[in-house]
Amino acid sequence: MRILYHLPLSPFARKVRLALAEKRIPFELRVERVWERRPEFLEMNAACTVPVLQEPNGLSIADSYAICEYLDEAYPDTGLFGRTLAERAETRRLVAWFDGKFATEVTRNLLFEKQMKRLLGRGNPDASAIRAGYQNLRPHLEYIGWLAETRAWLAGPTVSLADFAAAAHLSALDYVGDIDWSLNEAAKEWYARCKSRPCFRALLAERVSGVTPPAHYADLDF
Amino acid sequence: MRILYHLPLSPFARKVRLALAEKRIPFELRVERVWERRPEFLEMNAACTVPVLQEPNGLSIADSYAICEYLDEAYPDTGLFGRTLAERAETRRLVAWFDGKFATEVTRNLLFEKQMKRLLGRGNPDASAIRAGYQNLRPHLEYIGWLAETRAWLAGPTVSLADFAAAAHLSALDYVGDIDWSLNEAAKEWYARCKSRPCFRALLAERVSGVTPPAHYADLDF
Structure with a gap:
């Protein structure tokens, strides 16, 4: 297996x-x-x-x-990077954006400070890091909203790994109640479309012991 | 062009x-x-x-x-990732190692603190970061040395992007005199082999205004 x-x-x-x-x-x-x-x-x-x-x-x-x-x-069936060289470059640029820039500026400041430090016994969360995380989240949601309004999916005409990279970070943060979806309507609509895909089901159904997600977490019409 | x-x-x-x-x-x-x-x-x-x-x-x-x-x-001629799926996975694991782990633990603590902060006017270098960078360099050089002794090149039988990712970080640090090559003989020999490749020539010949590299920087038999 x-x-x-x-x-x-x-x-x-x-x-x-x-x-x-x-x-x-x-x-x-x-x-x-x-x-x-x-x-x-x-x-x-x-x-x-x-x-x-x-x-x-x-x-x-x-x-x-x-x-x-x-x-x-x-497993080349259901390609996740796009068809043309330009589409594939754009998908990878955005994967790097979310796994690099977003991870450093947002995820690390929120998820690591609030959850992982406790788990790893690395001391108390750093309040200034958490503040920075929330501040940085705002322009990132705007960027996602702008991409989602400009294109069918974040990297272009089809769903791609760029959507999954972004949705992966946002879903982890959403689980711990760190995403204020009212900040950007277009980003929220894009994320609702991601959540409605069958590939998202198992993620949304999973519960982490000791942490209860907000009511909207698994709600497809949140 | x-x-x-x-x-x-x-x-x-x-x-x-x-x-x-x-x-x-x-x-x-x-x-x-x-x-x-x-x-x-x-x-x-x-x-x-x-x-x-x-x-x-x-x-x-x-x-x-x-x-x-x-x-x-x-440009698939002269592939830089390896031929088999296993070779390609190993190349990419190591590229992620150097561009992620090594970059955070070593390059950022040394090159960013000592060169970029001055350039960007972001204040003085943080002495504890620089100390951490030198300390972290040691196990990384040992890992490179171990890989180089176990395989022809870092990721396997042929030169790959893993070698270039590692050599890229090391060459930038070497330019500013931050690599003590006496720490690991096998890593030093592997790096000498990298430097001898024609693709390295232009890098080694380039000079950055205001920073003079150590004598061994461009020396192929250092």
């Missing part, structure tokens, strides 16, 4: 889960407590991060970038 | 320069002072980072990840 090692609130693991589900590739989830630094896991990924995908043939692939590119090459 | 917008010490731009040169794709370099936030540049890359590649047909591609994957698809 195909196994995805993950943590429920990891946006990088969520992106891969959405990609696998969109491609209808079956997989089993296994929670990996990366802070325990399990030797067998370190052998699969020396960086000791999730996600790691283990294929039925034994091949294990570490890092969400490597996994998504692998999935596109190994 | 193909134009690469860059900054001389950007490891991400250096990775793309090495990839282009290894593939023998001709290009012109143009320095982009990203801190000036030039409107025409922002239109090519809303994140306002280098590198950005502008193709002769007008297509512009932002982000070093998007550029390298584009080059592999648009």
Whole structure:
């Protein structure tokens, strides 16, 4: 069986889960407590991060970038990057935007400070980081809204990994109640369209022990 | 003409320069002072980072990840990712390692603190960050040395983007005198092999105004 090692609130693991589900590739989830630094896991990924995908043939692939590119090459049906070179470049630019810029400016300041620090016993959340996270979220939602109003999906005419990368970060933040959707109507509408896709179902149904999501989290018409 | 917008010490731009040169794709370099936030540049890359590649047909591609994957698809001769799915996954895992983990733990703590802060007028270098950067460099050089002793090149039997990503970071740090090569003999030998490749020539010949590299920087038998 195909196994995805993950943590429920990891946006990088969520992106891969959405990609696998969109491609209808079956997989089993296994929670990996990366802070325990399990030797067998370190052998699969020396960086000791999730996600790691283990294929039925034994091949294990570490890092969400490597996994998504692998999935596109190994299972080319339902491509997630677009057809033309220009579309593929735009998809990847946006994946880098969300997994790099958005992750540093927003996700890290909110999710890491408020959830991971507690989990890892790394001290109290830093109030100035949390403030910065909320401030940075605003222009990012505006950018998403602008893209969603300009194009059918974030990177172009078809749904792509850019949508899943963005939705992965937003869904993890939404789970802990950190997204004020009233800030941008177009971003909210785009996210509602993402949530309505079948690939999103398992994510929305999952509950993390000790954290209850807001009522709108799994609501498709929020 | 193909134009690469860059900054001389950007490891991400250096990775793309090495990839282009290894593939023998001709290009012109143009320095982009990203801190000036030039409107025409922002239109090519809303994140306002280098590198950005502008193709002769007008297509512009932002982000070093998007550029390298584009080059592999648009110019498949001299592939830089490996042949098998497993080789390609390993190359990408290591590119993510150097552009993510190494960049955060080492490059940012040294190059950003010592060079970019001065350039951007963002205050004095943080001594504790610089200390952390030197400390983190040590295990990274050991990891590179271990990979280089176990395999012909970092990701496997052939030179790949993993080598260029690692060498890009190390060459930028080496330019400012931050690499103590005596720390790991195997890493040093691997880097000497990288430097000897023709694709490295232009990088090693380039000088950054106001910063003189150590004598060994461009020496192939250092």
